[in-house]
């Protein structure tokens with residue numbers, strides 16, 4: 001398991017201290033009255049950082065779990081959790097060093113790790129559980145979205161929609177990427193914009209064993225919220241494929257309620273939703289502990305309305321919370337990391353049903 005080498009974040013006060021969460025592999029949520037949504041939640045902790053170059057994002061899940069996220073879900077919200085008490089690093093599966101290839105950094109490592117994660121996610125999702133994955137850098141969404149998409153197709157015969165809340169579009173192909181970091185490419189992989197022949201990295205996305213339907217993500221079913229650092233080539237892809245994208249300016253001009261309403265209408269009522277939340281969507285004043293912070297981000301009010309709005313569809317089949325890096329600490333005191341973790345915890349709580357508004361305040 002990951003250990004902290006830098007400043008240990010200050011641990012925010014727990015609402016439900018002293019108890020360990022009930023986590024079980026067998027139990028099923030008693031009130032299974034949700035149309036598409038989960039009967040319970042599978043939690044996967046992924047301490048993987050190979051999709052980018054900064055140390056510390058692999059400590060994200062240990063930090064957020066250590067600060068009480070699972071207690072909040074289990075004791076606070078009464079959600080039955082399925083969790084193996086492990087932080088998955090895939091260390092024993094991936095090469096420690098590898099040469100760049102086709103302008104990708106660590107393609108083998110990311111491919112192997114995300115393939116293993118896709119299988120874990122699939123195993124949870126096919127049991128009618130909503131799968132919450134705690135990252136780790138955003139490359140892990142290659143695995144989570146692939147696993148959720150496959151299980152949802154098998155279980156409901158439907159394609160998922162993806163709501164990608166992020167400062168970045170993460171849709172570079174290996175050819176368009178400046179950095180070569182795969183955390184800037186997950187959507188290109190999932191949408192088959194990058195060539196991935198069988199037997200090469202990410203070829204598993206197309207394999208029969210994986211369920212064999214590509215692209216995994218239909219770009220007509222993708223919605224971005226919070227964009228503000230989009231590269232030119234990415235902008236071209238967004239335009240070329242007509243991807244629905246709400247930038248920082250759109251959120252500011254339209255208001256978050258309108259953005260959310262339009263997003264959910266665009267996706268359609270009976271569509272299973274995967275929410276991929278990059279913590280850098282938030283303003284760095286709120287969530288500074290992340291590898292690629294961009295000024296001008298979402299407020300907590302906006303983030304919580306998105307999370308709550310997705311929850312209220314009862315259609316959320318998967319969620320990622322990624323890019324929390326407790327070592328990316330602009331201050332010296334660990335407060336930035338604690339604050340970032342507290343924001344992440346609140347967002348997850350709201351995506352799983354926490355209500356911080358009265359019914360009448362929430363008119364959608």
Ligand SMILES: NC(=[NH2+])NCCC[C@H](N)C(=O)O
Pocket residue numbers: 137138139168169170172177178179180181183184185229231278280292323
């Ligand atoms: N998941 C993230 N934080 N991605 C940042 C990506 C930054 C940049 N667009 C790149 O391709 O490298």
Ligand SMILES: [Mn+2]
Pocket residue numbers: 166167168278280281292323
């Ligand atoms: Mn980002």
Ligand SMILES: [Mn+2]
Pocket residue numbers: 138166168170183278
């Ligand atoms: Mn991202």
